[in-house]
Amino acid sequence: MHLILVVTAAVSLISPAWAAAPINATAVCQEIAQKLSNASAVFYPGAYGLVYAADIFHHSASSSTQESVCSVEPGTAQDVARILQLVGSTRTPFAVKGGGHSWNPGFSSTPGIQIAMTRFNTVAYSKTSQYQRQAPNGVVTFGAGMVWNDIYAALDPLNITVVGGRVVGVGAAGFLLGGGYSFFSNQYGMAVDNILAFDIVQPNGTESVVTASSDPNLFWALKGGLNNFGIVTAFTMRAIPYTRVWGALVAHVNATEAYKDAFEVFNATSTDPKAAMLFGLNGIGGQSIQYAVMFYDGPEQPAGIYDAFLNIPSALVNSNGTFTMSGLLAAVNVGGLLSGGTGDQPRGQSGIVLIETYTPEIIDTVINEISINSGLLANSSSAGFGFSIEPFSPGYLTRTDPLRTSDSAFPPTWTRPYSASLCNLGFEWAGAANDAANLAALQGSVDRIQAAETKQSGMTLPTYSNLALADTPVEQLFGALNLARLTAIAKRVDPGKVMQLAGGFKV
Ligand SMILES: Cc1cc2nc3c(=O)[nH]c(=O)nc-3n(C[C@H](O)[C@H](O)[C@H](O)COP(=O)(O)OP(=O)(O)OC[C@H]3O[C@@H](n4cnc5c(N)ncnc54)[C@H](O)[C@@H]3O)c2cc1C
Ligand SMILES: *[C@@H]1O[C@H](CO)[C@@H](O)[C@H](O)[C@H]1NC(C)=O
Ligand SMILES: *[C@@H]1O[C@H](CO)[C@@H](O)[C@H](O)[C@H]1NC(C)=O
Ligand SMILES: *[C@@H]1O[C@H](CO)[C@@H](O)[C@H](O)[C@H]1NC(C)=O
Ligand SMILES: *[C@@H]1O[C@H](CO)[C@@H](O)[C@H](O)[C@H]1NC(C)=O
Ligand SMILES: *[C@@H]1O[C@H](CO)[C@@H](O)[C@H](O)[C@H]1NC(C)=O
Numbered sequence: 001m002h003l004i005l006v007v008t009a010a011v012s013l014i015s016p017a018w019a020a021a022p023i024n025a026t027a028v029c030q031e032i033a034q035k036l037s038n039a040s041a042v043f044y045p046g047a048y049g050l051v052y053a054a055d056i057f058h059h060s061a062s063s064s065t066q067e068s069v070c071s072v073e074p075g076t077a078q079d080v081a082r083i084l085q086l087v088g089s090t091r092t093p094f095a096v097k098g099g100g101h102s103w104n105p106g107f108s109s110t111p112g113i114q115i116a117m118t119r120f121n122t123v124a125y126s127k128t129s130q131y132q133r134q135a136p137n138g139v140v141t142f143g144a145g146m147v148w149n150d151i152y153a154a155l156d157p158l159n160i161t162v163v164g165g166r167v168v169g170v171g172a173a174g175f176l177l178g179g180g181y182s183f184f185s186n187q188y189g190m191a192v193d194n195i196l197a198f199d200i201v202q203p204n205g206t207e208s209v210v211t212a213s214s215d216p217n218l219f220w221a222l223k224g225g226l227n228n229f230g231i232v233t234a235f236t237m238r239a240i241p242y243t244r245v246w247g248a249l250v251a252h253v254n255a256t257e258a259y260k261d262a263f264e265v266f267n268a269t270s271t272d273p274k275a276a277m278l279f280g281l282n283g284i285g286g287q288s289i290q291y292a293v294m295f296y297d298g299p300e301q302p303a304g305i306y307d308a309f310l311n312i313p314s315a316l317v318n319s320n321g322t323f324t325m326s327g328l329l330a331a332v333n334v335g336g337l338l339s340g341g342t343g344d345q346p347r348g349q350s351g352i353v354l355i356e357t358y359t360p361e362i363i364d365t366v367i368n369e370i371s372i373n374s375g376l377l378a379n380s381s382s383a384g385f386g387f388s389i390e391p392f393s394p395g396y397l398t399r400t401d402p403l404r405t406s407d408s409a410f411p412p413t414w415t416r417p418y419s420a421s422l423c424n425l426g427f428e429w430a431g432a433a434n435d436a437a438n439l440a441a442l443q444g445s446v447d448r449i450q451a452a453e454t455k456q457s458g459m460t461l462p463t464y465s466n467l468a469l470a471d472t473p474v475e476q477l478f479g480a481l482n483l484a485r486l487t488a489i490a491k492r493v494d495p496g497k498v499m500q501l502a503g504g505f506k507v
């Protein structure tokens with residue numbers, strides 16, 4: 001994002017020096033309001049601005065929520081096209097928000113015009129479709145304004161699910177446009193591997209359904225290439241049949257060594273791709289807190305692999321059982337554990353390192369980060385920081401499953417392994433004055449874990465855009481080859497650079 005904008009005391013935006021005329025975003029909001037059908041609406045801040053406030057709200061409220069001149073809730077694709085035409089022709093900065101779970105300011109928030117996709121909120125399951133070969137159990141089409149737990153809740157009565165998110169509140173749109181790591185990824189790959197069609201409004205206002213056959217390049221680009229190609233209104237994914245899943249969340253204090261041992265058991269004994277887990281090592285409020293989330297695609301607890309986690313004595317939390325997918329997300333929600341508990345939405349930022357193989361050495365590197373960062377509490381108002389160890393099965397991305405769709409923009413292929421686990425860092429704190437100290441500490445942890453991983457694997461795996469720090473070089477997300485291809489596709493579908501007016505990683 002190379003536009004530098006100044007928001008005046010009133011509501012107009014001063015355009016950069018090279019632009020012909022100053023941008024009056026209020027006037028653009030009013031023009032949009034006049035052109036929209038009655039399925040859509042524009043909202044302004046102010047005493048009764050409750051819808052506006054919901055539209056600009058983000059998960060990490062105080063760091064990635066921004067005040068916008070107005071918010072727009074389009075209700076039809078045609079209205080999305082009208083909005084894109086108006087922001088494009090006036091060069092007005094805008095943002096598109098799905099679930100608002102981006103950590104980075106400006107990625108789905110803006111001082112310009114906030115487009116909130118919330119009215120695209122329907123879910124439909126169809127047993128038959130034109131994608132019968134890739135989706136023998138049918139397809140699910142859902143609106144781009146939805147969060148995963150609502151999609152699951154709509155599908156649960158049908159004993160159908162999709163390869164989607166693991167945490168309550170995460171939006172489908174941002175997750176899918178970035179790649180998507182799921183509890184089902186060991187079985188079915190990344191979420192993007194399961195997308196069959198994107199309903200999109202292209203930057204020039206053209207509405208289209210992009211599939212592997214309609215526009216193979218754009219289809220590839222949308223699978224991981226983020227918000228660079230237009231505004232998606234609906235996604236169609238392969239339906240996954242299921243009955244019930246088994247899941248558990250446990251949490252402890254001062255049990256780091258026991259968690260390390262329990263992970264070694266899981267790592268050595270789990271061969272069933274229906275099993276997936278993650279565990280967190282955290283410093284929260286001065287305490288060393290650990291948690292584990294366990295998952296199995298079947299109604300019973302799988303034998304052996306999770307016992308060591310479940311048997312660690314003195315659990316603070318043990319929530320386990322057989323669930324629907326929406327029930328599972330509610331039961332294993334670690335959000336409550338991690339929030340600062342002050343009532344204020346803390347400031348926060350995530351970081352990410354892809355790990356080829358979680359060896360004891362890498363785990364020890366991560367454990368060491370807890371003590372390295374313990375000093376943050378003293379003078380940087382840290383609410384807590386955590387490292388989520390998210391192992392996936394070796395080789396899980398190998399595209400041998402004939403049902404998976406074609407290649408995708410993310411992850412890029414690299415020399416070895418069609419596999420990568422995640423180390424997801426999350427730091428939360430209070431007060432803008434403490435941003436610099438906490439961000440520097442987070443960056444330090446990312447760098448040290450990355451160095452240990454690079455030393456071990458002998459290569460640098462890509463970085464996952466959806467959890468990456470905003471200053472990550474775009475080439476590090478996609479690799480040079482994929483980036484060049486993405487840039488060429490963006491040039492074709494967005495010659496007017498309309499999507500460059502929205503923040504995020506730009507190709
Ligand atoms: C608590 C938490 C848990 C998470 N868990 C996981 C996980 O298990 N696996 C995983 O892979 N990731 C996970 N993530 C990361 C998550 O994938 C990203 O935060 C993702 O961007 C969320 O999507 P969203 O729609 O909520 O985001 P938003 O902030 O709304 O949007 C993110 C980006 O997508 C763009 N965008 C949104 N909607 C559209 C649209 N309709 N058309 C075009 N562009 C659009 C936005 O402009 C923005 O650039 C998690 C994040 C959090 C905060
Ligand atoms: C911007 O447009 C609004 C609405 O048309 C108008 O009231 C306002 O005076 C304009 N602001 C500037 C700085 O021109
Ligand atoms: C919205 O517009 C449509 C078509 O113009 C009309 O049929 C409908 O009654 C309107 N709905 C409302 C709530 O005004
Ligand atoms: C879904 O699965 C549950 C549990 O096995 C079963 O009781 C229910 O009848 C199933 N529903 C449908 C629609 O198949
Ligand atoms: C955890 O360990 C710390 C440091 O040794 C100690 O101060 C604290 O009381 C312990 N907490 C619990 C709940 O055992
Ligand atoms: C499940 O949770 C209950 C309630 O906390 C606990 O008593 C039981 O031991 C747990 N079961 C397992 C397998 O951990």
Ligand SMILES: *[C@@H]1O[C@H](CO)[C@@H](O)[C@H](O)[C@H]1NC(C)=O
Pocket residue numbers: 263264267268357358359360363
């Ligand atoms: C997990 O298993 C892999 C493959 O056997 C091994 O290389 C790695 O060291 C193990 N990790 C741990 C933490 O035991």
Ligand SMILES: *[C@@H]1O[C@H](CO)[C@@H](O)[C@H](O)[C@H]1NC(C)=O
Pocket residue numbers: 375376377379380437441
């Ligand atoms: C705490 O403050 C001291 C003094 O300003 C500084 O040197 C140190 O780096 C800070 N520690 C952290 C972790 O921010």
Ligand SMILES: *[C@@H]1O[C@H](CO)[C@@H](O)[C@H](O)[C@H]1NC(C)=O
Pocket residue numbers: 202204205206492493
């Ligand atoms: C919009 O762009 C698409 C290609 O991405 C093209 O097929 C279509 O003709 C364009 N429409 C207009 C109205 O320019």
